[in-house]
Structure formats: structure tokens, C-alpha cells
Amino acid sequence: MSSTSLAVINTKAPFATSHGKDALNLALIFGSYEQQISLFFIGDGVFQLLQQCDGNTLNVKDFTKTFAALSFYDIENVYVSQESLTKRSLNNSLLIDGVEVLSDDVIQQHLSQHSAVLTF
Amino acid sequence: MSVYTLVVTTPPHQNNTATVIEFAESILTAGHQINGIFFYQDGVLNASTLTSIPNDEFQAPAAFVKLLNDHQVALHLCITAGEKRGLTDQDGVININPAFTVSGLGEMVELTSTADKVIQL
Numbered sequence: 436m437s438s439t440s441l442a443v444i445n446t447k448a449p450f451a452t453s454h455g456k457d458a459l460n461l462a463l464i465f466g467s468y469e470q471q472i473s474l475f476f477i478g479d480g481v482f483q484l485l486q487q488c489d490g491n492t493l494n495v496k497d498f499t500k501t502f503a504a505l506s507f508y509d510i511e512n513v514y515v516s517q518e519s520l521t522k523r524s525l526n527n528s529l530l531i532d533g534v535e536v537l538s539d540d541v542i543q544q545h546l547s548q549h550s551a552v553l554t555f
Numbered sequence: 556m557s558v559y560t561l562v563v564t565t566p567p568h569q570n571n572t573a574t575v576i577e578f579a580e581s582i583l584t585a586g587h588q589i590n591g592i593f594f595y596q597d598g599v600l601n602a603s604t605l606t607s608i609p610n611d612e613f614q615a616p617a618a619f620v621k622l623l624n625d626h627q628v629a630l631h632l633c634i635t636a637g638e639k640r641g642l643t644d645q646d647g648v649i650n651i652n653p654a655f656t657v658s659g660l661g662e663m664v665e666l667t668s669t670a671d672k673v674i675q676l
Contacts, residue, residue: 457596
């Protein structure tokens with residue numbers, strides 16, 4: 436059985452839709468089956484990684500707390516777009532630990548190394 | 556010849572879903588294989604027997620069933636996503652089209668790991 440290296444691109448803010456949660460659930464399953472997977476956060480997706488994210492104040496179950504557990508699923512590659520952060524006046528220091536901020540050019544290079552891409 | 560997995564995340568009334576079917580038919584016509592179509596997010600609504608699309612509009616659910624019947628393309632439904640949207644096969648209430656296989660995300664791992672290409676529409 437050949438293996439797929441999957442890139443999951445998150446493009447939506449965390450709580451207005453369930454896209455972020457759906458993407459995370461998918462990533463955790465792939466991780467638990469020991470598949471290679473990387474997470475990318477671009478556009479409004481970068482809001483998912485803010486330390487102060489708290490869905491509970493919006494009466495939404497806060498799936499973003501689960502990002503802290505990604506390494507238990509062997510998901511080590513979490514990439515954030517520097518340009519997307521800058522455009523939203525967000526500083527790298529506002530982000531949760533364990534994420535790597537990259538320029539869009541480098542993100543593009545990383546994406547091209549994956550055999551499948553899903554966007555949420 | 557390549558093996559494709561298709562991932563459908565759009566509901567039957569969106570035109571993207573019609574594109575999935577055209578794309579699937581083109582793949583098969585070109586001699587490639589589809590090891591399965593996985594329905595996730597709002598894509599699961601394609602499996603609802605309660606959806607009624609006006610006769611003069613594209614019948615996406617019927618087109619998926621035709622893909623299964625004509626080409627044995629398996630239709631996998633993420634049941635967690637389905638139950639959130641009112642789909643069920645429990646307690647005597649069944650509104651999931653029997654052409655669809657009730658599955659979970661684990662099936663998606665299985666499909667994508669045996670595919671050459673994974674396409675989301």
C-alpha cells in the first residue's frame with residue numbers, strides 16, 4: 436500500500452463555520468493512521484492559531500485547544516503564512532507554540548512536495 | 556492509468572457538485588480508475604433520500620448513483636458529518652440512499668493511501 440502525503444489548507448476563521456473543526460478531525464484521523472500530513476494556515480485561517488482564541492465565549496465548542504495535542508498524533512508540520520498574518524495586523528508572538536511562520540513562496544514550495552491537497 | 560480518489564464537500568444544489576460528476580466521467584472515459592468518492596462536510600447531503608430537486612435542474616444524487624451502477628464507483632458517506640445534518644439509518648428511520656456506503660474518515664485514509672491522485676471539488 437503506497438502512502439499519500441496530505442496537505443490540509445485552512446482558509447477560514449475558526450468559529451463562523453465548521454471548516455476548521457472538520458479539517459482538524461480529518462488531520463487527526465490521518466495522523467492516527469500514521470499518514471504523513473501537514474497543516475497550512477493561510478488567509479483568515481491564521482485566526483485559528485491565536486493563543487487567545489476562545490470559542491466557549493461564543494458558545495462554540497473550542498476545537499482550537501486540540502492543536503496542542505497535534506504532536507501526539509505525530510503531526511509536526513504546522514505552517515502559517517507570514518503575509519496573511521501581516522495583512523491582518525497579527526504578530527507572530529500572538530500565535531500558539533509549535534507553528535512555523537513562512538513566506539508564501541516557501542509555503543508554495545512545501546505544498547508542491549505533497550501528493551494531495553485538501554482545502555477547508 | 557492513474558487511480559483517483561474524489562472528495563466531495565459541496566451539497567447537491569451547488570454547481571461544484573455537477574462539476575464533480577463531469578470530472579468523474581472524464582476520468583473514467585480517459586481510462587483512469589476511481590477507487591471511491593468520499594462525501595464529507597455538506598457533501599453528505601447528496602446521500603439524503605429526502606432531497607427533492609426540481610425536474611429541470613441537475614439531479615446530482617441520481618448522477619452519483621449512476622456512477623456507481625455504471626462504473627462500480629463506491630460512494631462513501633462520512634456518517635459523523637451525515638448525522639449532524641439529519642441523515643440516519645438508525646431506529647427504523649432511514650433517509651440515507653442505500654447506494655451510499657456508510658463510512659467514516661478512516662475509509663478516507665484507506666482510499667487516499669491507495670490512490671495516485673486525490674481531488675477535492
